[in-house]
Amino acid sequence: MNDDSMTCKELVELVTAYFEDALDPHTRARVETHLKKCDGCRNYLEQFRVTVRTLGRIRDEHLDPGFREKLLTAFRDWG
Amino acid sequence: MHPARMLPLPVEFRPTATFVRDGMRAAVMILPILSIAEPIPWVSMPGTLRGESADESALIASLRDGDETVFARLVDRYTPAMLRVARGYVPSHEIAEEVVQETWIALIKGISKFECRSSLRTWLFTVMINIAKQRGVRERRSVDAEIAAFTCGTVDPALFRGPNEEWPGDWKNWKEYPRAFPETPEGSVLADELVAVARAELDRLPDRQRMVVALRDILGFESSEVCEMLDISIANQRVLLHRGRAAVRQVLESYLGVGP
Numbered sequence: 001m002n003d004d005s006m007t008c009k010e011l012v013e014l015v016t017a018y019f020e021d022a023l024d025p026h027t028r029a030r031v032e033t034h035l036k037k038c039d040g041c042r043n044y045l046e047q048f049r050v051t052v053r054t055l056g057r058i059r060d061e062h063l064d065p066g067f068r069e070k071l072l073t074a075f076r077d078w079g
Numbered sequence: 080m081h082p083a084r085m086l087p088l089p090v091e092f093r094p095t096a097t098f099v100r101d102g103m104r105a106a107v108m109i110l111p112i113l114s115i116a117e118p119i120p121w122v123s124m125p126g127t128l129r130g131e132s133a134d135e136s137a138l139i140a141s142l143r144d145g146d147e148t149v150f151a152r153l154v155d156r157y158t159p160a161m162l163r164v165a166r167g168y169v170p171s172h173e174i175a176e177e178v179v180q181e182t183w184i185a186l187i188k189g190i191s192k193f194e195c196r197s198s199l200r201t202w203l204f205t206v207m208i209n210i211a212k213q214r215g216v217r218e219r220r221s222v223d224a225e226i227a228a229f230t231c232g233t234v235d236p237a238l239f240r241g242p243n244e245e246w247p248g249d250w251k252n253w254k255e256y257p258r259a260f261p262e263t264p265e266g267s268v269l270a271d272e273l274v275a276v277a278r279a280e281l282d283r284l285p286d287r288q289r290m291v292v293a294l295r296d297i298l299g300f301e302s303s304e305v306c307e308m309l310d311i312s313i314a315n316q317r318v319l320l321h322r323g324r325a326a327v328r329q330v331l332e333s334y335l336g337v338g339p
Binding site: 007008009010012013015016017020022038039040041043044046047048050051052054055056057058059062063067068070071072074075076078 | 145147150151154155158159176180183184187188232233234236239246247248249250253254256257258259260263265270273274277278281292296297299302313317320321324325327328331332
């Protein structure tokens with residue numbers, strides 16, 4: 001261990017910035033060095049990926065039918 | 080990424096005669112037209128909310144022709160997310176519905192003048208947020224103050240080693256925790272359950288986090304677009320996104336039975 005190493009506690013706060021490629025090169029290198037030796041953080045990162053993917057699959061199928069009809073009527077009346 | 084996409088999108092304000100004649104409120108008269116000079120990156124994601132721009136001119140032509148099926152499809156696709164974002168600005172679901180209705184009416188009235196210089200959904204959300212802000216009567220702290228109030232991390236500090244332990248700040252027992260999520264192939268029952276769990280947690284998030292997560296992860300807007308719409312810095316946008324995602328991660332972890 002040296003002073004430049006990153007703790008798990010720090011890493012978990014940088015996952016979104018890491019995904020967005022928004023870290024400076026030095027910090028990014030510290031994250032990647034840490035990930036190579038830490039199963040826990042690799043799992044955490046993967047959990048985060050699954051979370052983002054799951055959020056991306058949210059579809060809101062149940063729009064209130066009354067409200068929907070109101071909007072369609074507005075369209076009909078205008079056209 | 081094309082360098083132009085990295086820059087803040089230029090916003091042009093175009094008060095149009097049509098809107099003045101129609102007596103639209105000031106917020107709608109000033110239509111922000113976002114100039115996007117290149118194809119929009121979410122075109123290639125079919126079957127998601129992100130796939131509207133490829134056939135956008137055809138879609139706008141259909142709306143101008145009064146094609147109700149096309150309008151209904153757009154309403155079904157965007158209204159729930161619009162309600163979710165609007166709710167962050169106004170004190171009740173009823174007012175959020177009014178805001179969203181007003182936005183659709185602005186689109187209906189403005190469609191003949193609509194220029195394909197911004198994607199339709201960017202237009203929808205930008206106009207909707209403008210209207211919502213006009214109606215937002217709830218007292219709000221500034222976003223900066225809200226974010227400054229986040230003093231703790233997004234993971235329970237008890238899961239990390241204390242300052243007097245060996246390797247302070249690392250996982251207490253990294254062999255046991257965090258554990259990988261089990262495989263959940265798309266279309267499986269478990270995957271569908273996870274989506275439902277994520278949705279429920281999304282609705283419980285604080286307003287700003289919910290808005291940012293919805294715009295970024297559900298609708299797939301770029302961070303620069305979200306910053307512009309919500310009038311927040313890129314750093315604050317990221318903080319809100321990260322906190323929202325972290326909260327959802329935690330409930331998924333518990334649901335999957337791999338929590339601490």
